[in-house]
Amino acid sequence: MAKKPIIQFNHVMKQFDDDAPVLDHVSFEIEKGKFYTLLGPSGCGKTTILRLIAGFTEATSGDILFEGKKINHVPANKRPINTVFQDYALFPHLNVYENVAFGLRIKKVKKADMDAKVKEALSFVNLKGYENREITDMSGGQKQRVAIARAIVNEPAIILLDEPLSALDLKLRYQMQYELRELQRRLGITFIFVTHDQEEALAMSDEIFVLNKGKIQQSGTPNDIYDEPINRFVADFIGESNIIRATMIQDFLVEFAGKQFECVDQGMDPNEAVEIVIRPEDMEITSVEQGSIRVTVQAQLFRGVHYEITCMDDTGNEWLVQSTKKATIGEEIGLRFTPEDIHVMRLNESEEDFDRRLDAYSEDENDAK
Ligand SMILES: Nc1ncnc2c1ncn2[C@@H]1O[C@H](COP(=O)(O)OP(=O)(O)OP(=O)(O)O)[C@@H](O)[C@H]1O
Numbered sequence: 001m002a003k004k005p006i007i008q009f010n011h012v013m014k015q016f017d018d019d020a021p022v023l024d025h026v027s028f029e030i031e032k033g034k035f036y037t038l039l040g041p042s043g044c045g046k047t048t049i050l051r052l053i054a055g056f057t058e059a060t061s062g063d064i065l066f067e068g069k070k071i072n073h074v075p076a077n078k079r080p081i082n083t084v085f086q087d088y089a090l091f092p093h094l095n096v097y098e099n100v101a102f103g104l105r106i107k108k109v110k111k112a113d114m115d116a117k118v119k120e121a122l123s124f125v126n127l128k129g130y131e132n133r134e135i136t137d138m139s140g141g142q143k144q145r146v147a148i149a150r151a152i153v154n155e156p157a158i159i160l161l162d163e164p165l166s167a168l169d170l171k172l173r174y175q176m177q178y179e180l181r182e183l184q185r186r187l188g189i190t191f192i193f194v195t196h197d198q199e200e201a202l203a204m205s206d207e208i209f210v211l212n213k214g215k216i217q218q219s220g221t222p223n224d225i226y227d228e229p230i231n232r233f234v235a236d237f238i239g240e241s242n243i244i245r246a247t248m249i250q251d252f253l254v255e256f257a258g259k260q261f262e263c264v265d266q267g268m269d270p271n272e273a274v275e276i277v278i279r280p281e282d283m284e285i286t287s288v289e290q291g292s293i294r295v296t297v298q299a300q301l302f303r304g305v306h307y308e309i310t311c312m313d314d315t316g317n318e319w320l321v322q323s324t325k326k327a328t329i330g331e332e333i334g335l336r337f338t339p340e341d342i343h344v345m346r347l348n349e350s351e352e353d354f355d356r357r358l359d360a361y362s363e364d365e366n367d368a369k
Pocket residue numbers: 016022040041042043044045046047048049196
């Protein structure tokens with residue numbers, strides 16, 4: 001029998017007063033021992049999902065399960081879950097030891113065991129020997145580590161992290177991203193991490209849930225989401241993209257910029273209006289003759305590793321391309337891409353519709369065998 005997910009949401013709805021729902025029939029599964037990220041713009045419902053998992057608030061409808069058992073009404077302190085908050089929520093009048101030991105004291109753990117556990121947790125976050133430091137004398141990054149030590153010392157099954165790195169400067173943030181990911185691997189605890197920073201999500205996660213307006217837009221590995229965004233929101237939110245209006249002529253043939261191109265997508269209606277995505281780094285600058293399309297260079301920015309070049313095709317579409325070669329403004333060039341570089345998206349397709357379409361065409365393939 002397949003293992004039960006550690007957390008499962010079944011059509012969870014959350015509504016405050018008579019307002020529109022903050023979460024709208026959200027369903028997902030979290031597997032044990034992986035690093036998950038909830039990614040989305042401000043106000044999309046990320047913190048609300050964490051609060052529901054932690055038990056700080058209750059769902060308006062739908063079920064929340066822990067290892068297959070419904071926990072909708074289980075209080076927060078009865079769930080094997082700890083939260084690391086954005087503002088750390090440390091106790092300023094207690095030293096590092098007492099902050100980390102807090103949960104153990106509540107559980108009345110014996111002094112010798114408590115000392116050993118606090119020591120181990122501090123060494124996990126590279127704060128060996130800091131037991132007696134006052135919280136007020138710690139830097140932002142060190143406070144962050146104390147907050148993490150305070151969560152892991154309780155040996156929870158799940159750690160929830162609500163934008164824990166957003167207060168740190170860029171360099172420290174990168175370092176902590178790396179440390180958190182390493183820590184999760186070493187501990188094997190399930191981490192559910194919240195961020196609105198797509199690069200952070202791509203760098204850290206096993207699985208990402210992209211949220212917008214209280215709905216999961218897409219879930220998958222960083223590669224799935226980056227390479228195969230299923231709708232405009234995801235394509236636009238994750239990385240720089242060219243999103244161009246197109247017509248799906250038939251399976252494997254799409255028209256845009258006044259030409260027809262072979263592609264790898266299928267399952268749309270003939271002549272359906274669609275959008276295509278091509279990532280700026282997937283296109284190559286060529287001579288006009290060798291290009292898939294002809295464009296005119298409009299603007300160019302040097303970004304350190306590459307140039308970011310904005311071009312316009314004959315039908316008025318703007319194209320962003322990354323290249324290590326410099327272009328000349330006003331010059332006509334070709335942009336070359338392959339059928340695999342073109343990702344066709346149905347207008348406003350939801351994740352459920354997308355999955356259904358994929359299933360339908362894998363069934364077709366099976367029928368053909
Ligand atoms: N207690 C509450 N009463 C009424 N509305 C609330 C309450 N808590 C959250 N909301 C609303 O629910 C929506 C989602 O809030 P949530 O805090 O989950 O967003 P978020 O994705 O974490 O955003 P951010 O990135 O800004 O932290 C927002 O519109 C917010 O105003």
